[in-house]
Amino acid sequence: MEYFRCNIEESTNPVYIRRQDPERNRGTGRLVFRNRGNPSKKAVLEFTEMMELLIGSGLSLKDALEVFTSINGKSAAGLLGQRLSILIRKGFSFARAVSSMEDAFSPIYRGMIGIGDKAGSVEGIFPRLSAYLRDQKKLRDKISAALAYPVLVLGAAVSGGLGLVLFVIPKLEAVFAGFAGKAAEQIQANIRTAEILLIALPALLILCTAGFLLAKRAGRTNEDFACFRDALLFRLPLFGRFFSSWESLNFTFAMEVLTGGGVSVETAIGEASGVTTNHAYRRALRRVREKLINGGSITKAFSEEKIFPVYMSRWIAVGERSGRTEKIFSRIRIFFQEEIERQTTGLLLLIEPALIAAVGVFMLAMITGIIVPLFSIYGNLI
Helix, strand or coil: CCCEEEECCCCCCEEEECCCCCCECCCCCCECCCCCCCCCHHHHHHHHHHHHHHHHCCCCHHHHHHHHHHHHCCCHHHHHHHHHHHHHHCCCCHHHHHHHCCCCCCHHHHHHHHHHHHCCCCHHHHHHHHHHHHHHHHHHHHHHHHHHHHHHHHHHHHHHHHHHHHHHHHHHHHHCCCCCCHHHHHHHHHHHHHHHHHHHHHHHHHHHHHHHHHHHHHHHHCHHHHHHHHHHHCCCCCCHHHHHHHHHHHHHHHHHHHHHCCCCHHHHHHHHHHHCCCHHHHHHHHHHHHHHHCCCCHHHHHHHCCCCCHHHHHHHHHHHHHCCHHHHHHHHHHHHHHHHHHHHHHHHHHHHHHHHHHHHHHHHHHHHHHHHHHHHHHHHHC
8 A cells, every 4th residue: 555755844753644544543643645656746736726726716725725626536636635635634734734745845835835824825825836836847848848859869879879889880890800901900999999988988977876866965964065065056167057046036036925924034034045955055044144133234144145146135235225125035036037047048059059069079980980991991992
């Protein structure tokens, strides 16, 4: 029997829920509920958009969830609603139920629902979440569509090259093995080089994957290392600015909701830091909050942290000077939303020709390294 896991606040003991029997499991004291796989991003988007529409029609959050569950039945989105409904009937708040379902909702989703709860209006967060998830979907679709053709071409070229090196060339080499000359020696040397590369490239890929997993695991137990590791992401060529803009978008998105709900800037920064996934960015936000609590200027606090984009620090300074710091985060959020769109377009424009160029280099190496010497041997025979 399959189950899904829910973590309840800081408790280390998981809660399991089974769909057919929402009662406590005898002998264990735990709730159980059948899980049919983690909900997809599509199911979460469908759930969010329908809840937005139902709440907008005047239904309460609880009533909207019940209507949603009855409409969607046993679909992926419907099962998501059932899981939430059972937790709520057991006394969970909506925000707490969402927070416990780590397998279904992303950190930013759970964080934004929690922020809506602290701001006093979970219902009001659904339109913002719907827009956020739709933008994410557009971004994923845009990247997939742009990379489909060059990746297909690159895959075909690599597959053809591997087939040529592994099956065709050895047979040709055996045919011309009895012939001497520089051309024959060059072919043999190039084939050996290709064989070494065929072994080295997968080994390098395995080492990089292992290093990534080890760094990720080390970051879970050592916050200093996690901050050092994540700070390096912002220094990557081409992609560093994208990562910085992404974290800034999530942060300002949360700040816009919190300050719009009347939460003070100091408290909002502490809550909003929870929706950021980069440890270095999050630590910098904590330092900013400490400076504000100690009576420091928000402009100075942000400008002293070099990890934040200059644009954000400048607009925060404008907000502080004008006395409208709470209102300025909406403007910053819009900027970074547009910036991510622009950067994504620029990166895709670079990646597509780069992949095609890589295919061309690969084919050129095959022609000059193996095919041309073969023709030289054939010419000598004639």
